[in-house]
Amino acid sequence: MELKIEHLTKKYKDKTAADDVNLTITPGIWGLLGANGAGKTTLMRMIAGIMRPTSGCVKFDGVNIESLGGAYRDIFGYLPQEFGFYPEFTVQDYLEYVAALKGLTKKNTRDKIEELLTRLTLEDVRRKKIVKLSGGMKRRVGIAQALLNEPEVLILDEPTSGLDPGERVRFRNLLSEFAQNRIVLISTHIVPDVEYIAFRNAIMKDGGIVSEGTTEELVGIMEGKVWSTEMPQCDVHKAEQKAKVVNLRNISGSVVFVRYLSEEKIFPDSIEEQPRLEDLYLWLFPQEEAGKEGVR
Incomplete structure (x- = not known):
């Protein structure tokens, strides 16, 4: 068929x-x-x-x-x-x-x-x-x-x-x-x-x-392009001007976990993350909003 x-x-x-x-x-x-x-x-x-x-x-x-x-x-x-x-x-x-x-x-x-x-x-x-x-x-x-x-x-x-x-x-x-x-x-x-x-x-x-x-093949396109780091919440706005931030999560006090997409590491102490299909979607459609958990 x-x-x-x-x-x-x-x-x-x-x-x-x-x-x-x-x-x-x-x-x-x-x-x-x-x-x-x-x-x-x-x-x-x-x-x-x-x-x-x-x-x-x-x-x-x-x-x-x-x-x-x-x-x-x-x-x-x-x-x-x-x-x-x-x-x-x-x-x-x-x-x-x-x-x-x-x-x-x-x-x-x-x-x-x-x-x-x-x-x-x-x-x-x-x-x-x-x-x-x-x-x-x-x-x-x-x-x-x-x-x-x-x-x-x-x-x-x-x-x-x-x-x-x-x-x-x-x-x-x-x-x-x-x-x-x-x-x-x-x-x-x-x-x-x-x-x-x-x-x-x-x-x-x-x-x-x-x-x-396949999902695995498409996700593979994003290898080396997904990163995460922690930063003061007051720096998030500047971070969003430098990279495509796809997730935010409050950790404690004024510290925020940031997941972002970039061809290379942008922020100090960033670690490479395992990509997901959603990351490829947001890479191809940067105008779409990802869920930014814990931050208003």
Whole structure:
């Protein structure tokens, strides 16, 4: 099984949202990382077949998805950033409606809905209208509809938006089980969502893929570029002007632990740290904010 993206480009009048993207996606969980505006959603919509590219194509097992038509939709699951539903739909109504659109039998619909409501802890709200649910619960309903037909190709755009930490862990575990012999592509800017479960990751910036590989391979790019030191809190502002500071933590009194990114040691007594995938993300997207624990 293979999903091949060949020279995929999407241009608007004054912007190129996806620029000659090439990527071969094989079974397993893949992460598509990038800052907001990097082009991830545009790429996802073209892979889903709901947006036509300006040029290039997407092939499933060697066949253009435009030629496959309904056969591709039968084996496809998709969670967009925002999914639509009629205001009067309850969770149960909506899932039954989507199951009918996907051609599931009544028995399969009943069994699959029960399974997903349980796995996603939605049993207690099955009769509630979706419009009245919290953001996290709505997101779980969206995840459920994407999984209804047990798709061979599952595309998830920012799937954990609105989920609390416990829900995100359960979701990652669910995906890890589901991804056996299936293609799962997760678009996100929340690095921990893919760092430990993704088979491979692609990093998108300015409409193109700038890096691709296993987590270990990508983390290796940051070897020798991650440092830590301790300094008085009053010196932090000056430190931030010299280096990309990615974490701060109060140690005691006015002393602060500082983790920073740099091609070389900048501050005295700095020690080299083991890099993480988040470090590469912040290296490539320096405008993004890292969590600065303990400092306000």
